[in-house]
Amino acid sequence: MARIPKELVDQIIQTADIVEVVGDFVQLKRKGQNLWAPCPFHNEKSPSFSVNPAKSLYKCFGCGKAGGVVQFVMDVEGTSYVEALKYLAKKYAITIEEEEKTPQQQQEQNERDSQFIVSDWAKNHYHRLLLNSEEGMSIGYGYLKERGLNLTTIQQFELGYSLDSWDDLLKAAEAAGYDKKYLEKTGLTVIRTDDQGHDTGRRYDRFRGRVMFPIHNISGRVVGFGARTLKRDDKMAKYLNSPESDIYHKSDVLYGLFQARQAIRTEEMCYLVEGYLDVLSLYQGGIKNVVASSGTSLTEGQIRLIKRYSDNVTVLYDGDAAGIKASLRGTDLLLEGGLNVRVVLFPNGDDPDSYIRKVGDQRFTEYIENQSQDFITFKTTLVAREASGDPVKKAEAIRDVLHSIAKVPDAIKRSVFLQQTSATFGIDEQVLITEYNKLVKAPAAKPSGSGSGSPGTYSRGAGGATPGFPANADARSGPPARALSDEEEAEMLMYGGAEATAGMPGASPNYEPGAGTPDEAADLPDLLQTCEREVLRLLVLYAAREVDTEVSVAAYLLGQLDEAPLKTPLYAEMWEICRQELLAGRFPEARTLAQNERADIRRLITDLATERYEISPNWRTKEIYVFNEVDLPKLACDNAVLRLNKVHVQRELDRAMDRLRLPGLDDAEMFEILGTIKGLKQLDNQLAGMLGTVIPRGA
Known part of the structure; x- marks a missing residue:
């Protein structure tokens, strides 16, 4: 592009x-x-x-x-x-003059456009045959009506029918002036070859005597077809799909997503089924947030499509034991993709299509609400039941479950799942944690192509399984928890507690790291990230405001701190962007920064620049004074810088205290460390006095 x-x-x-x-x-x-x-x-x-x-x-x-x-x-x-x-x-009637394409690029674009055009024409041709031809009405429409589909659903999904003829589509396309090479490129027609594989010059329709299910991309353009035969012939495939082409890549398409995307976003849930008729029956029954993998194994591309609209997916499994086992492997990819996965299992012999037709829309909805359970619990219960009484199978089942738990990016969820697995299998939790740590350290356990880091090892403390967070821990797992001093808690309250850290790297599962090293954020304390965020917020919001005559907030903050003062990777990148803007003679404005190409930067700027509440103007009439950083930018900047410096001093003090506890120190080393600690405590008290914070550290 x-x-x-x-x-x-x-x-x-x-x-x-x-x-x-x-x-x-x-x-x-x-x-x-x-x-x-x-x-x-x-x-x-x-x-x-x-x-x-x-x-x-x-x-x-x-x-x-x-x-x-x-x-x-x-x-x-x-x-x-x-x-x-x-x-x-x-x-806004702005003409986009894109860079001129090379002759090869233009040719490739023309080829793709031609394939889109001929696919759309074929869709309309099949749709007309379904509703207007005698064969289409009696066979195709009759079948769809028998399956419970009404005309509205048929038209909304643009279903069609291909005549039971060798060349109906081919002749109609040639009569309409379409080049037959594009029929071949999209797989609508097939070239007949001889025994040696040579082109005989004869062409015939790929789809004959089948109900046609057009497959749309996310923009609504037809890229391919699924087709179901209505003949009872064991030698003939029941379903036939378009082959891969320049415009159709099975791994990047979900059937029904074009129709379902708004409902998925609104309901904050995507129901994932297997077949075309599952989608159609559920959509007609009022469950519009449903898509299908169309019988293919779930791919990372399809998972990314779902994640564009929701982080929540519920997989609706057919009541078929063999099918469930095959689907379990694909569901692990959903976990690895950072999705919250739930499962609904239908009674044996039923699939979503047959079950909703059997019990009706309302009872079906009630069933999936009542039977929904998280995937790990479902899988653990399933494999535990199958391995019951067999120690070897039980050990294999436990390892299988641990593999799935390792796919979960969120550390808290992993910890809970380990506890649940321990209870279900009746095995000591520490044994599970040990086996889990072996698993994630093994090279085979590393995620491939997911873009996420290692899920991280665990340790057993007084409170049960808690994240150990090694250096390579996933940034989304969060920083290691530690008890805050009274002073730190007071400062957290000044910042708004949990709300102040919402959306921060290491604090939110929605954080999308950039090109830096986000793993570092997992090792940074909450308070440090909070203070860095506050400095960055003032820089972004009030860059052009003056703190003194002819000195802007941006220049003041950049002058108070070093060129690279922030440790959180995303914040450091944002700081550098603002610095470059100022060096170029421009103030970094939230309005402009929020349009950055990178999603993580857009989200960060928006979070920094938006507030839920405003101070009512009525407070002024009642002579109630509320500190306003807009009116006192220098005070706000000084406080933010002092707090950040104080956290850095406290971190150095913690490191010095850790060094003091090391075994084998001689007197000289201990004396040196004690001197460092004394100096840091004095500096810490000075900063506390400048901030007006009087609670002694550790009190």
Whole structure:
């Protein structure tokens, strides 16, 4: 895809009015400086979705969706960054003159466009045959009606029928002026060859006498077909799919996602089934957030598609033991992809399609709500039952479950699953932890292609299984927990406690690390990350505001701290971006920074720049004074820098105390360390006095 020049990107972002863009999807109402509405991404009664016109940012304080105008289009339409820019350019009549393609690139684009065009034509041809031809109505439509599908569903998914003829589609395409080579490239027709594999010059239709299920990509364009025969012939495949082509890659497509994407986002849940009819029956029954892998093994590309719309997926398993075992392997990929996976098992002999037709829409919905259970619990119970009474099988089953637990990125969930597995199998938890640690250290246990780090080892303490967090621990696992002193707790309260660290690397499973070394964030204390975040927040929000005559907040903060003062990788990257902006003669503004191509930076800037509550102007009339950092930026900056420096001193003090506990120290070494500790304590007290914090450390 051709790159859009930066100057044009800036023009689009500056032109787009976030109130107008968001207003196309929800009804906004002003309350204070911001506008509010029910969130378009999840169901809610009280509006928690806020738009800040001045900063051109939006944030939902319910589901956490946030960003600038480009991110909103990406979220609501499920598009890429470039596609969102094109959407906005079209809305505001901005012409995008993309870089000129080479003759080869232009030829490749023409080939793809031609395949899209002929696929769309074929879809319309099959759809007309289903509803207008005698054979289509009696056989194809009759079959779909027998399966309980109504005309609305048939039209919504654009189902069709291919005549039981060798060349119906081929003749119709030639009559309509379509080049037969594109019929071959998309797999709609097949070249007949002789025994030596030579082209005989004869062509015939791939799909004959079958009900046709068009497969759409996320933009709604037809990329291929699934086709079901209605003949009772054991030698003929029941389902036949389009082959791979320039426009159709099975591993990157989910059947029904185009129709389901909005419902998945709104319901915050994706139901995953196996077949076309499962999707159609559930969708018609009111469960619109459903997609199918179309009988293929689940792929990382398909998992990434689901994750664009929801972190939650429920797999609906057929009541078939052999099928369940085959599906278990694919479900591990969902865990590795960071999704919250639940499972529903239907009675033996039933699949989602047959069961909803048997019990009806309401009872089906009640069944999946009542029978849903997390995947690890489901798998543990299943394999434990099968291995009952056989020690060898039991050991293999335990290792199988541990492999699945190792796929879970979240450390707390892994710890809980280990405890559950211990209880289910009746095996000591420490034995499980030991086996788990062997597993994650083995080279074969490392995730392949997932982009995540090792799940991390565990240790057994007084409180049970808790993360040990080695140097290579996953950033999403969170920093090691430790008891906070009274002073640290007081400072955490000053920052708003958990809310202050929400969305921070190492504190939120939604953190998406950039190109740096996010594993380092897992080893940084909460308080350090909080203080770094506060410095960065002031820099982003008030960069251009003056702290003294002719000295801006940005220049003041950059001057107070070294060039690389932040240890959290994402914060350090953001600090450097702001520094480069200032060196280029521009103030780093939240409005511009929030449109960055990187999702983690967009999310960070939005979190820094948005607040749920505003100070009521009525407080001023009542002469109630509230500290306002906007009016006193120097005080806010000084406090933030002092707190950050104090945390660094406390970290050095902790290291010195650890050194003092090392065995085998001679008198000289101990005297040197004690001197260091004394100096650090004096500095710590000085900083506490400057901050007005009087609680002694460790009191």
